[in-house]
Amino acid sequence: MLRSVAMLMVGPVAPFEAATICEVFGIDRTEDGVPPIDFRTCGPVAGEPLPTRTGGLQIVPAYGLDGLEGADLVAVAATPGREFPEEALAALRRAHAAGATLLAVCSGAFLLAAAGLLDDRPCTVHWMHAEEMRRTYPRVRVDPDVLYVDDGDIITSAGTAAGIDACLHLVRRELGSAVANTIARRMVVAPQREGGQRQFITMPVPTGRSDGLAPVMEWMLDHIAEDHTVAELARRAAMSERTFARRFVAETGTTPHRWLTTQRVLLAQRLLEATDLSIDAVAARCGFGSGALLRHHFRNVVGVSPGDFRRTFRLAAS
Structure with a gap:
């Protein structure tokens, strides 16, 4: 049962994340x-x-580290800092050993990692910090894609909105859906986004570093609903197929097929948010051909179905 919550902050505090x-x-x-x-x-x-x-802006905590004692939940606020007071890390270890659930919002996960509490455990963090987490704490199993990870007595989340998702998930887990939905309605946010849903990373259209690829990539987007082969694209770029494929990977980090699939999914996201087009109509507009193919690729990239994505964002906007 969730009766007491202690929010741990160390400076500098990320105020919005603490406010969530x-x-x-x-x-x-x-x-x-x-x-x-x-x-x-x-x-x-x-x-x-x-x-x-x-x-x-400054924040004044009402309690010292003794405020963590006896709390059912210790929620760790985000901080851009990476050097933490040893007494704060020790207080986290004591709270966890005493049975408290720990929840970290965004970079608050670095405090848990510094305290050794994430060793050999799955976690997530904002995608911008994932590589730093891996490099600094190699024993931590970081999943940079998901919104939050519930590992029982430790919950970690990605960025700001994902922190809200993780908090509401914990409320739902401990106090039930009705309570979580009540809080969500007051906050005017979606009452539930599954933790396995991808962090909605903005994937801008890569700009080719050579005169040969940039026009081809723009043409692909202008004709996104059409089928494209590497041979056709290579001819348009005036390159051999092998050279085109190698240059494309070098400049975008992925293959032409995967890049185009991702751009189609991003277009589908925008259409699902902003229009009432059916799933089949969205699939046709994006070049997937069928609703089934859209669902397959959308789930692979985003982590949820097109229908669930649309319901979540409509609910969040209502």
Whole structure:
């Protein structure tokens, strides 16, 4: 049962990410039927202002590290810092050993890793920090694609919106769907996005470094619904097939087929969000040919079905 939550902050604090924890767990919503939660803001020293990454803004924790003691959940706020007070890491270890569930929002996972609590365990973090996490803490099993990872007594999440998803997931797990939905409605966010859903990384159209590829890539996008072969594209680029394929991988990091498939999925995302086109119509517009083929590639790239994606974003916008 979730009765008490301690939010641990170390400076510099990422204020928006910390605020998402406060929004889910720190507001009295008993009039809406949400059970009361004892919420504590904790830092290395009670009452000592913590700097934030927003210039001129400070956050003052009401509790010191002793505020973590006895908490059912310790939620670790994000921080761009990478050097952490040893006493804060020790407090995290003690809280975990005493039975607290730990939840890290975005780069808060680095505190858990520094405390040794993520060794040989799966986790996620914002995709921009995934390689740094792997390099700094090689024993941590990082999945850079998903929104959050629930590993039982430790939950980690990606960026800001994914932190909200992880918090609501934990509420649903501990207090039930009705409570999670109530909080989500008040926050005007989607009540549930599955953790396995991909982090919606913006994949801009790569700009070819050579005069030969940039026009071809633009032409592919202008004719995205058409079938394309490497031989045809190589002729358009005035290259041999082997040279074209090698140059394409060198400049985009992937093959022409995979690049085009990803661009088609990105177009499908935009159409699913902004139009009422049927799945089959979206598939035809994007060059997949059939709804079944769209569903296959969409799930591979995004992690959820086109229907689930559309329902989530419509709900979030309503």
